[in-house]
Amino acid sequence: MKKTLLIAVCAICFFSLCTGAYAEGERTWKFGVGAEVSFLKTLNYDVDDVVDTEQTFEATAMPGVNMTFFFNQYFSTELTLAYAKYEMELDVPGTKIEQGELEQVPLLLTFRAHMPSDGGFSPYIGAGLSYFFNDFDMSDFYSRNLAKGTSIDPDDGLGFHANLGVEIDVTDNVSFDIDGKYTWYEEEFVIKSPGNRDRQEDVELNSLSIGAGMKVYF
Numbered sequence: 001m002k003k004t005l006l007i008a009v010c011a012i013c014f015f016s017l018c019t020g021a022y023a024e025g026e027r028t029w030k031f032g033v034g035a036e037v038s039f040l041k042t043l044n045y046d047v048d049d050v051v052d053t054e055q056t057f058e059a060t061a062m063p064g065v066n067m068t069f070f071f072n073q074y075f076s077t078e079l080t081l082a083y084a085k086y087e088m089e090l091d092v093p094g095t096k097i098e099q100g101e102l103e104q105v106p107l108l109l110t111f112r113a114h115m116p117s118d119g120g121f122s123p124y125i126g127a128g129l130s131y132f133f134n135d136f137d138m139s140d141f142y143s144r145n146l147a148k149g150t151s152i153d154p155d156d157g158l159g160f161h162a163n164l165g166v167e168i169d170v171t172d173n174v175s176f177d178i179d180g181k182y183t184w185y186e187e188e189f190v191i192k193s194p195g196n197r198d199r200q201e202d203v204e205l206n207s208l209s210i211g212a213g214m215k216v217y218f
Contacts, residue, residue: 028070028071028072028073029069029070029071030068030069030070030076030217030218031067031068031069031070031217031218032067032068032070032175032215032216032217032218033065033066033067033068033215033216034065034066034067034068034177034213034214034215034216035063035064035065035066035213035214036063036064036065036066036080036177036179036211036212036213036214037061037062037063037064037211037212037213038061038062038063038064038082038179038181038209038210038211038212039059039060039061039062039209039210039211040059040060040061040062040084040086040207040208040209041057041059041207041208041209042057042086042205042206042207043057043204043206043207043208044056044057044091045204045206047090052092052093053090053091053092054090054091055088055089055090055091055203055204056088056089056090056091056096057086057087057088057089057102057205058086058087058088058089059086060084060085060086061084062082062083062084062209062211063082063083064080064081064082064083064211064213065080065081065082066078066079066080066081066213066215067079068215068217070217073114073116073122074113074114074116075111075112075113075114076111076112076114076124077109077110077111077112078108078109078110078112078126079107079108079109079110080106080107080108080110081105081106081107081108082105082106082108083104083105084103084104084106085101085102085103085104086101086102087099087100087101087102088100088101088102088203097141098139098140098141098142099138099139099141099142100136100137100138100139100142100152101136101137101139102134102135102136102154103134103135103136103137104132104133104134105132105133105134106130106131106132106133106183107130107131107132107133108128108129108130108131108161108181109128109129109130110126110127110128110161110163110181111126111127111128112124112125112126112163113125113126114167119169120168120169120170120175121166121168121169122166122167122168122169123165123166124163124164124165124166124167125162125163125164126162126163126164126165127160127161127162127163128160128161128163129158129159129160129161130158130159130160130161130183130185131156131157131158131159132156132157132158132159132185132187132205133156134154134155134156134157134187135154136152136153136154136189138151138152146193147193147194147195147196148194149193149194150191150192150193150194151191151192152189152190152191152192153189153190153192154187154188154189154190155187155188155189155190157185157186157187157188158185159183159184159185159186159205160183160184160185161181161182161183161184162181162182163179163180163181164179164180164181165177165178165179165180166178167215170214173216173217173218174214174215174216174217175214175215175217176212176213176214177212177213177214177215178211178212179210179211179212179213180208180209180210180211181208181209182206182207182208183205183206183207183208183209184206185204185205185206185207186202186203186204186205187202187203187204187205188200188201188202188203189201189202189203
């Protein structure tokens with residue numbers, strides 16, 4: 001229910017901005033498509049109730065494609081589809097335990113407020129919703145040491161992100177984009193083992209990404 005309400009609120013904001021742009025008579029629509037590559041680091045954290053144990057994540061490259069709609073020079077929205085795959089480990093005293101690889105396909109909807117300036121330089125701030133499609137591949141260590149037939153399956157889920165960046169016009173129709181995002185997201189992993197009740201483990205996947213890309217506007 002909560003997810004439905006949040007998506008509905010975003011849809012209302014989207015159409016409100018569209019209506020506002022027409023009401024002001026500013027039919028300065030700009031539509032662009034682009035590609036980007038970001039550096040993604042999911043933030044490590046201390047595991048609750050386990051002494052001196054840290055949940056760690058490998059940094060990785062995250063390619064993506066996006067569509068951008070400018071309502072006017074001050075407001076835009078962007079839809080991004082990206083891909084990331086990275087290792088998860090438990091850092092315990094004296095060793096590291098490889099857990100496996102987490103594969104994510106995030107879909108991000110961002111509303112952005114621009115501060116245009118001379119020379120085609122347009123800094124912006126934004127915020128939005130992130131929906132993550134997830135898959136997990138257990139490590140050999142887990143496969144050997146967990147009961148035969150055990151599976152670890154992550155749910156798909158909803159997160160939130162804040163955004164800061166700048167678009168720089170290269171030509172009238174091409175721009176260069178530098179973009180940073182901080183994402184708040186908690187993932188639920190379902191552990192299924194033959195003869196036992198399913199168990200849920202929550203893992204914090206808050207992350208920071210910094211990237212660059214190019215866009216073509218029509």
